[in-house]
Amino acid sequence: xxxxxxxxxxxIITGSSRGIGKAIAERMAEQGAxxxxxxxxxxxxxxxxxxxxxxxxxGTAIAVPANISSKDDLRRLVDTTQERFGRIDTVVCNAAxxxxxxxxxxxxxxxxxKILENNVIANHWLIQMAVPQMIERKDGSIxxxxxxxxxxxxxxxxxxxxxxxxxFQLARNLxxxxxxxxxxxxxxxxxxxxxxxxxxxxxxPEALKRRTATTPLGRIGEPDExxxxxxxxxxxxATFLTGQSIxxxxxxxx
Numbered sequence: 437x438x439x440x441x442x443x444x445x446x447x448i449i450t451g452s453s454r455g456i457g458k459a460i461a462e463r464m465a466e467q468g469a470x471x472x473x474x475x476x477x478x479x480x481x482x483x484x485x486x487x488x489x490x491x492x493x494x495g496t497a498i499a500v501p502a503n504i505s506s507k508d509d510l511r512r513l514v515d516t517t518q519e520r521f522g523r524i525d526t527v528v529c530n531a532a533x534x535x536x537x538x539x540x541x542x543x544x545x546x547x548x549x550k551i552l553e554n555n556v557i558a559n560h561w562l563i564q565m566a567v568p569q570m571i572e573r574k575d576g577s578i579x580x581x582x583x584x585x586x587x588x589x590x591x592x593x594x595x596x597x598x599x600x601x602x603x604f605q606l607a608r609n610l611x612x613x614x615x616x617x618x619x620x621x622x623x624x625x626x627x628x629x630x631x632x633x634x635x636x637x638x639x640x641p642e643a644l645k646r647r648t649a650t651t652p653l654g655r656i657g658e659p660d661e662x663x664x665x666x667x668x669x670x671x672x673x674a675t676f677l678t679g680q681s682i683x684x685x686x687x688x689x690x
Contacts, residue, residue, distance in 0.1 A: 464670065466491075472516075500513045528670075536551070
């Protein structure tokens with residue numbers, strides 16, 4: 437069997453109706469996984485499910501809409517996955533929010549709180565709900581999609597970067613806690629990727645020119661260029677890798 441095979445595996449991917457999450461779901465399905473598509477909008481989730489099922493066979497994907505800020509929604513996401521597929525092998529915490537663009541001095545308390553709750557605490561909730569059956573089976577892979585923002589400061593997305601730095605530590609801490617159960621916890625840290633979520637950072641031609649001028653590969657990334665790392669982290673190829681962060685940024689941070 438290929439080191440990268442996900443045959444027989446089941447993966448929940450949040451924020452998977454578009455962008456990086458969608459690319460991860462498509463590539464995991466390609467490697468044989470059953471995938472659970474989840475975001476706030478049911479129709480957007482179902483469109484991704486229909487496309488994956490058309491390519492890989494009916495029943496490869498299911499849609500379970502969920503708002504990551506709702507503990508009840510996350511519980512339903514986990515319970516429905518268990519009911520439909522009988523197990524959860526991989527959780528990809530990809531969904532995030534950033535309702536504020538500007539210096540930290542101008543952020544409202546509720547905006548800062550929402551960023552921390554959705555980007556850190558919601559990840560903790562979902563992992564906490566999914567991990568008991570992983571502990572029982574002594575196997576599992578948890579992947580948190582962080583950002584190189586967690587490694588740097590920024591004059592405009594500081595609160596978001598703080599939340600992403602916290603995700604690095606969440607992964608390290610959970611890797612320590614769950615390692616004895618053979619559960620691995622890792623982060624992926626993308627650079628600037630051409631997604632709707634990051635549109636404010638790349639759709640301005642001048643801003644994009646400045647950004648790519650300091651990128652060794654000379655361009656921004658595409659969602660599919662993040663998906664391979666997620667497949668790797670979920671696969672047998674990564675069974676001795678935990679508590680780490682894989683930076684995929686075209687070389688920006690070097």
